[in-house]
Amino acid sequence: MFKKHSIMKQFIKLIGPSIFIVLVFFSCRKELTIYETEPNEPGLEASSILAGLLKSVSLNDGSSDNIIDSTCRIKIQLPVTVIVNGIEIIVDSEEILEVIERIFEEFDDDKDVLQIIFPITIVLSDFTEIIIDSQSEFDHIKKEFSCEDEFDDDIECIDFVYPITVSIFDVVTEQTDSITITNDYEMFNFLEDIDDDDLVGIDFPISMVLFDGTEISITSLEALETTIDAAKDSCDEDDDNDFDDDDGDDDGYGDGDADSSMIQFIEVLSSCSNWTVDKFELNDDNLEDNYIGYTFNFSLDSTLFVQYNGDYFSGNWSSYKIGLPTIVVIKLPELPEFNASWKLHEIEQNGTEKKIDLRQGENRLRFESRCK
DSSP states (O other), X not given: OOOHHHHHIIIIIOOSOXXXXXXXXXXXXXXXXXXXXXXXXXXXOTTSHHHHXXXXXXXXXXXXXXXXXXXXXXXXXXXXXXEETTEEEEEOSGGGHHHXXXXXXXXXXXXXXXXXXXXXXXXXXXXXXXXXXXXXXXXXXXXXXXXXXXXXXXXXXXXXXXXEEEEEEETTTTEXXXXXXXXXXXXXXXXXXXXXXXXXXXXXXXXXXXXXXXXXXXXXXXXXXXXXXXXXXXXXXXXXXXXXXXXXXXXXXXXXXXXXXHHHHHHHHHHSOSBEEXXXXXXXXXXXXXXXXXXXXXXXXXXXXXXETTEEEEEEEEEEEOSSSEEEEEEOTTOGGGOEEEEEEEEEEETXXXXXXXXXXXXXXXXXXXXX
């Protein structure tokens, strides 16, 4: 923190060169990398290289939802509703984006189609929010902020660990303010607002985290610049639109990561036959009476057969594990009201009576069957 009676000497005279020791240790171990320095270093200047690096780290990253918007410079504000190959999905977290990827990957010989339900709100890299009312309007703005060169200005391989406290000294008014920054939005706007009449000090030590989870402790401006510069190109930022080039593990999908609720769901659903619609609420309408007499049979090979008065309807079902909820995707081309990405809410087992309760926002679908 700055003291008023000494601030002018410290910042105007800029006494002495900084003496620092940098121990850089980028490894697969999750260990602290320590930077040490002696005091009396100059403050952060608005036009400095370091200020530019800090701003790049704090920019809003738009690459995580490229599977929806196909551009790394725009991020869609959640929740957003999309229709993927005929299946309606409410994307209320970034984990649900993996459901879209799984639907795209389900068949190799089909044409994948994603439709966004407008209006939506998009957030640019500088955190500007824009309401988009149509696909044509969205296409126009995507051309303006395209990522055809697969490169954007933000640095994603290293991030701040908040909160961070900064002090601002105005050499004109000789006033010092202290600000606590708690997220990238606040950091970006803080850096945008400082000018050449401001001298900025950071309350060290601060922490930053690398893309692999390694946390680094930093105690000087010089070390901060060195760290960001070394880390900025050290990972794949996934700015392209190739959603099938995942760098990490499967993130919870597949049999190996399924927990007890996932296993129980698959066992109950596939072992019982002739499921009926016990409750069906869709867009505030009660539809269960429309499906009296319909029976649903779910097979382990992901096929779904529906029978009603001698008529047969076929489709597919699949389930994925993302964090806490199990996601159940139903696709029945001839019964489109069932087509959605549902969250498993509850499994009820009372003797031979089995119920599977699925939810999608305010919508609800509950199947019932009787089996051993």
